[in-house]
Amino acid sequence: MKFGIIQFPGSNCDFDCYYALKNIIKVPVEWIWHKQDNLNGFDCIVLPGGFTYGDYLRVGAIARYSPVMSALTNFSRAGGLVIGICNGFQVLTEAKLLPGTLTRNKCLHFICKQQTIRVEEIDTPFTIACKTRKVLQIPIAHGEGCYYTDKETLEHLEQNKQIIFRYCDADGKISDKANPNGSLNNIAGICNKERNVIGLMPHPERSIESCLGSDDGRLIFESIVNHLKVNCF
Amino acid sequence: MENFKQKKFWQKWNLTAHEYKTICKMLEREPNELELGIFSVMWSEHCSYKNTRPLLKLLPTKADWVLQGPGENAGVIDIGEDELIVMKMESHNHPSAIEPFQGAATGVGGILRDIFTMGARPIAVLDSLFFGDFHDNRTKYLFNGVVGGISFYGNCVGVPTVGGETFFSNSYQGNILVNVMCVGLVKKEQITRAIARGAGNSVILIGAKTGRDGIGGAAFASVELNKKSQEDRPAVQIGDPFAEKLLIEACLELVKFDEVIGLQDCGAAGLTSSLSEMAARGNSGLEIELTSVPQREEGMNPFEIMLSESQERMVVVVKKGQEERVLSTLRKWDLDSSIIGIVTDNPGFVVKNNGKIVADIPVSSLADGAPVVKREIREPEVQKKINQLNLDKIKELDDYNEILLRLLSSPNLSCKEDIYQQYDHMVQINTILAPGDDAAVLRLKGSKKAIALTTEGNGRYCLLDPYQGAQIIVAEAARNISCKGALPRAVTDCLNFGAPENSDSYWQLVQAIKGLSEACKFFNTPIISGNVSLYNENDGKPIDPTPVIGMVGIINNYNRICTLDFKNENDIIFLLGETRDELGGSEYLELIHQKKCGQPPALNLLMEKKIQDFCRMMIEKDLLVSAHDCSLGGLAISLAESCINGGLGAEIELETNIRSDCSLFGESQSRIIVSVHHENTGKIIKFAQKEGIPIKKIGHVKGDNLKINQWVNLPVEKMEKVWRGKQ
Numbered sequence: 001m002k003f004g005i006i007q008f009p010g011s012n013c014d015f016d017c018y019y020a021l022k023n024i025i026k027v028p029v030e031w032i033w034h035k036q037d038n039l040n041g042f043d044c045i046v047l048p049g050g051f052t053y054g055d056y057l058r059v060g061a062i063a064r065y066s067p068v069m070s071a072l073t074n075f076s077r078a079g080g081l082v083i084g085i086c087n088g089f090q091v092l093t094e095a096k097l098l099p100g101t102l103t104r105n106k107c108l109h110f111i112c113k114q115q116t117i118r119v120e121e122i123d124t125p126f127t128i129a130c131k132t133r134k135v136l137q138i139p140i141a142h143g144e145g146c147y148y149t150d151k152e153t154l155e156h157l158e159q160n161k162q163i164i165f166r167y168c169d170a171d172g173k174i175s176d177k178a179n180p181n182g183s184l185n186n187i188a189g190i191c192n193k194e195r196n197v198i199g200l201m202p203h204p205e206r207s208i209e210s211c212l213g214s215d216d217g218r219l220i221f222e223s224i225v226n227h228l229k230v231n232c233f
Numbered sequence: 234m235e236n237f238k239q240k241k242f243w244q245k246w247n248l249t250a251h252e253y254k255t256i257c258k259m260l261e262r263e264p265n266e267l268e269l270g271i272f273s274v275m276w277s278e279h280c281s282y283k284n285t286r287p288l289l290k291l292l293p294t295k296a297d298w299v300l301q302g303p304g305e306n307a308g309v310i311d312i313g314e315d316e317l318i319v320m321k322m323e324s325h326n327h328p329s330a331i332e333p334f335q336g337a338a339t340g341v342g343g344i345l346r347d348i349f350t351m352g353a354r355p356i357a358v359l360d361s362l363f364f365g366d367f368h369d370n371r372t373k374y375l376f377n378g379v380v381g382g383i384s385f386y387g388n389c390v391g392v393p394t395v396g397g398e399t400f401f402s403n404s405y406q407g408n409i410l411v412n413v414m415c416v417g418l419v420k421k422e423q424i425t426r427a428i429a430r431g432a433g434n435s436v437i438l439i440g441a442k443t444g445r446d447g448i449g450g451a452a453f454a455s456v457e458l459n460k461k462s463q464e465d466r467p468a469v470q471i472g473d474p475f476a477e478k479l480l481i482e483a484c485l486e487l488v489k490f491d492e493v494i495g496l497q498d499c500g501a502a503g504l505t506s507s508l509s510e511m512a513a514r515g516n517s518g519l520e521i522e523l524t525s526v527p528q529r530e531e532g533m534n535p536f537e538i539m540l541s542e543s544q545e546r547m548v549v550v551v552k553k554g555q556e557e558r559v560l561s562t563l564r565k566w567d568l569d570s571s572i573i574g575i576v577t578d579n580p581g582f583v584v585k586n587n588g589k590i591v592a593d594i595p596v597s598s599l600a601d602g603a604p605v606v607k608r609e610i611r612e613p614e615v616q617k618k619i620n621q622l623n624l625d626k627i628k629e630l631d632d633y634n635e636i637l638l639r640l641l642s643s644p645n646l647s648c649k650e651d652i653y654q655q656y657d658h659m660v661q662i663n664t665i666l667a668p669g670d671d672a673a674v675l676r677l678k679g680s681k682k683a684i685a686l687t688t689e690g691n692g693r694y695c696l697l698d699p700y701q702g703a704q705i706i707v708a709e710a711a712r713n714i715s716c717k718g719a720l721p722r723a724v725t726d727c728l729n730f731g732a733p734e735n736s737d738s739y740w741q742l743v744q745a746i747k748g749l750s751e752a753c754k755f756f757n758t759p760i761i762s763g764n765v766s767l768y769n770e771n772d773g774k775p776i777d778p779t780p781v782i783g784m785v786g787i788i789n790n791y792n793r794i795c796t797l798d799f800k801n802e803n804d805i806i807f808l809l810g811e812t813r814d815e816l817g818g819s820e821y822l823e824l825i826h827q828k829k830c831g832q833p834p835a836l837n838l839l840m841e842k843k844i845q846d847f848c849r850m851m852i853e854k855d856l857l858v859s860a861h862d863c864s865l866g867g868l869a870i871s872l873a874e875s876c877i878n879g880g881l882g883a884e885i886e887l888e889t890n891i892r893s894d895c896s897l898f899g900e901s902q903s904r905i906i907v908s909v910h911h912e913n914t915g916k917i918i919k920f921a922q923k924e925g926i927p928i929k930k931i932g933h934v935k936g937d938n939l940k941i942n943q944w945v946n947l948p949v950e951k952m953e954k955v956w957r958g959k960q
Contacts, residue, residue: 012391016662051389054475110384112657141657211665
């Protein structure tokens with residue numbers, strides 16, 4: 001089992017993801033430079049948070065042209081697991097590996113805080129260690145996290161059960177008040193139809209040890225490990 | 234050249250006739266215009282500290298754990314196990330007053346470079362911000378710009394902004410203060426110096442291309458702001474945090490190479506100061522070719538290239554013939570680089586343009602040649618008047634519920650969540666105590682060790698008594714750190730004052746430095762780095778003297794840290810320290826009675842230290858459930874904060890032998906509110922008696938209301954709404 005973390009110029013949660021996987025989850029993990037065009041030997045690829053190329057143009061718009069991205073497309077088509085966190089989620093939507101887009105937060109500024117999200121689906125490689133409707137405390141930190149897509153795509157996402165996480169209050173209630181950025185249907189994370197590519201705005205690597213305020217993020221990484229244990233060998 | 238003399242050209246460059254004479258003597262000739270420009274910026278207060286050098290010598294800078302005091306880009310302390318903490322605080326006041334977004338953003342960028350120049354990874358940023366009248370429209374513009382700029386830059390580079398302070402007062406109208414502190418972490422063997430040595434070694438400029446932005450920024454920072462200052466907007470630099478992020482990663486790779494001799498950032502006065510400082514540290518000379526400097530625009534002249542303050546540039550000195558490894562690392566990060574010159578073993582700083590010498594100045598004359606300016610020290614005539622306060626003439630009011638709510642909703646005391654939530658304060662996953670407590674706490678991965686960080690400034694106290702005010706800010710910073718269980722270890726400072734030519738301002742500066750010095754010696758917290766920002770005036774009126782400090786403390790086991798929130802019903806609440814009949818310089822007196830006068834609260838350094846030591850000892854013994862410093866706004870505000878953050882009420886009974894307003898809102902020093910499990914009350918009282926610590930049981934955690942004597946009875950929920958500005 002091997003995890004890979006893509007380092008784009010401007011990634012800044014790459015070290016955090018590396019630390020979480022290596023030191024806390026204790027699985028083999030390697031760096032992938034954005035100019036690399038081969039992903040052989042990896043089982044799960046992480047696109048970390050940050051500001052790729054400064055995100056001066058549009059979030060993730062330049063990163064999607066990195067050489068590694070075509071390799072990533074092939075990797076995902078072959079069934080490899082891909083998880084995009086925050087800016088990684090934004091890059092995945094720009095690369096059309098996930099539908100929709102992430103736009104400016106409704107409040108128009110960056111928000112960094114502890115956030116509760118509800119696990120909507122547990123039949124994905126990223127949530128099998130969770131219970132349905134489980135409420136997780138996982139921080140958010142973004143300026144462009146408002147999920148948006150057209151009506152039809154949104155209906156498909158709902159029908160195909162591709163909405164994996166929704167923003168909720170501490171009791172698991174979904175409401176406008178619990179929605180930090182104005183995302184449609186309180187969407188915090190979605191997967192593709194094949195369920196092997198996921199993107200989420202909250203940062204599971206930031207809730208990996210109780211001293212950081214929560215270790216709920218472990219459940220997401222442990223789900224991947226559990227899935228790979230069964231499906232890898 | 235005679236022309237210069239006749240036209241008194243030096244005036245244009247903010248130099249005095251005496252300084253011009255000194256320059257001629259050092260050069261043994263008259264300077265050309267480029268040389269004069271170089272002297273002008275290097276001899277500005279910002280770069281030369283010509284007004285403050287003798288004063289700064291008063292500050293304590295040494296201790297066994299201090300590896301580097303002032304003199305490099307940042308100070309360094311040893312925290313054991315081969316790990317070092319690097320820190321520095323710097324002002325970016327004038328740029329931010331003109332162009333708040335870019336001013337604040339480049340303030341963050343500049344201080345980050347001071348840290349990774351030392352080979353350290355920046356792990357935390359803190360900001361101390363002082364604005365004018367909260368209700369003024371210009372203040373709102375400046376405030377949004379500054380917070381937006383810090384958020385833009387800090388978030389992008391991936392360094393958490395974990396703390397700071399925001400204060401509003403008319404005194405800063407037109408001359409806001411933006412002081413930014415950065416803390417870094419480095420292994421002992423990777424510490425790097427900003428030095429140029431070894432004749433023949435290459436000088437490489439890396440990062441952004443050099444443009445016309447920010448020309449004369451250092452000189453601009455060394456004069457008073459006025460209505461025409463808006464025209465100086467081009468003197469404000471533009472920040473590119475993405476380029477900075479690449480520089481951080483690339484430089485942290487470079488410092489591991491043996492080929493790298495020295496690393497320096499281009500800050501104020503651009504290439505001029507970074508190159509001449511590097512040469513001065515190495516007792517070397519330099520020869521630079523300007524046509525080798527990558528330029529952003531065409532037709533830049535030597536003066537513009539040498540003085541440009543284009544951001545995100547670094548200078549690295551590399552062993553001769555071994556440049557390739559460095560250059561290939563820079564290519565990997567898609568960073569521009571160019572060999573712009575060599576180190577020499579003669580004493581000159583030689584600048585060539587297409588092979589022709591355009592400046593040739595002895596290095597030593599630039600680095601520390603500026604003649605020290607002696608100023609008159611005289612207590613201001615108004616001082617005695619502003620120190621007058623007759624409490625008998627201040628009416629004790631009756632409706633303390635309403636007053637407490639007013640204070641809780643006031644700009645200086647209300648919750649700062651709306652600000653710090655715009656900053657990524659969690660990236661790097663070390664933040665175990667987020668902004669909003671007395672101090673931020675960051676764990677150091679791989680051990681149980683943690684550091685506590687805080688900033689502190691109080692212009693009002695320092696206006697009333699700069700000596701005592703400066704002592705109080707050190708005491709309060711140390712108290713903030715001690716309340717979390719950390720041992721105060723070192724200080725970095727920013728001295729924000731008016732023009733030194735104004736004898737009132739200069740007296741304030743001298744007194745404040747003396748106060749800082751005394752207090753830092755007492756707490757054994759040397760001042761290891763910092764900067765001085767004079768000329769903080771607007772239309773002729775100086776700001777309140779505002780020394781700001783950043784302090785770091787060490788915790789051996791982060792599981793033991795103590796937070797400020799009440800946690801359990803029926804816990805007993807104690808007050809450590811004593812409350813006196815004091816209202817001078819308090820937030821209450823200014824906000825409710827519109828008076829900024831009197832003496833700042835009394836401070837007994839010995840008692841302060843004993844109380845802090847006791848608090849840390851009790852935290853270490855795991856006897857405290859919560860600890861919270863009592864400062865701005867007094868006891869009532871601190872109690873309200875502990876209630877709101879814990880979502881619990883408290884029943885408090887205070888002694889009535891002093892005035893009710895002093896009891897509730899006076900800012901007597903050396904006080905800490907702690908809550909304790911019921912069964913531990915005997916132990917803590919016994920320890921306190923043994924150590925000679927004044928301790929008083931003042932109540933217990935109970936119910937949904939904060940009740941204080943018959944004065945205050947408010948639902949915590951209501952206080953919270955007002956405090957958070959949600960109603």
